[in-house]
Amino acid sequence: MTNPKQKIAHGKASRKYTLLSLLVAGIIIAESALLSFEQIPVWAQYAIALAHIPFTILVATLGWRALKELDEMQRLIHMQAFIIGVTGSGAILITYTLLVSVGLVSGQFTWYFWAFLWIIYSLSYAFVTKKMS
């Protein structure tokens, strides 16, 4: 007999993992954006640095739990989506950094630049998971 709860379990796990991955990327990029503001006080910088410890433990625990619920093909899809998302947004970040460093672009790492990177990562992730499913 088909158990409806079991039928939807893998779909739920997949959605949970997607949301977690996007959330982590979003938080990392939001943190970079926050640190790009020059006026940020030193205590806030220390607070952000210290917050990495519980945050990393929480993400690792949630990520591991969600990963265990996925089946082998879903793991492969999410791994590929992650690699493509990081490669895509990373390539933009590296290119922009190089252009700024050689003086071809007089840009700054503003909060909307980091937001743009998060959007690129999210779209790449969504595109890969959708295309391969």
Place this chain on the structure above:
Amino acid sequence: MENKLKILRAEKDWSQADLAERLSVSRQTVNAIEVGKYDPSLPLAFGIARLFGRQIEDIFIDGENK
């Protein structure tokens, strides 16, 4: 890699969801294997073979040795 999973599943009158539940994978994975978009791992291939009472090579056909 080609396979006879769809035929074997039809013989048993199982839906993709029924087969997925028996193999403890998602329906998405069963569909991807059937249409040749995904080659299962060896443990999953053994699980499929065991479920249908066949040898792996009876279900999965190596494209190079057809």
